[in-house]
Amino acid sequence: MNIVKALRRDPKNFILRLWTYFRRGHSTYLVFFLSFANFIVIQYRLLIEYIPVLQLVFSSLIAFAIVFFAVYIPLAIIIGYYDYKKFAVPVDTALAAKASPWNRDLARALILIAEGRNKEAIEILKKWVE
Structure with missing residues (x-):
């Protein structure tokens, strides 16, 4: 069993991976x-059931759900x-990239490579693979 092997090999890592998968799911x-x-049940109960005009339009919870979706x-x-494309994501992505030590080191290494200083670039990047 792969699960048993993973648990025996590194229990802390295995539990943290399960925790990450749980939070994501x-x-x-x-x-x-x-x-x-x-949301649909609450809105139907509070809005549709108490306003007669809306009861005519949305005769059932399913009709309301279909129109809502x-x-x-x-x-x-x-x-x-x-x-x-235009609002927060491009700004968020740029800020996250600037704040990331990995991105900063990668950008610094690319500049060094472009300048022909490959050994310095390798030294910067080594910490990310060791």
Whole structure:
């Protein structure tokens, strides 16, 4: 069994990997779907059931959910697209790259290589592979 071998070889690393996988699955997928379901049920209960005009348009929770997703998903895609192309993501990425020691060392090594100072570049990069 690969799991048993991994646990025996490095238990701390194995447990930390499981913790990382758990957080990723929980926060990216499970909570994402639960929050959608929670939002739809709460909005239907608080908004649709108490406003008679909306009850005529959204006769059931399923009808409300279909309309909600038909509007929400394209809107989220458009907002996400503009965020990636023009808003926060380019700035966030540039700042993260400047703050990363690995990126700084890599950029410094590339400059040294371009200047023909390969041995200095190798020394800078060695710490990342040893």
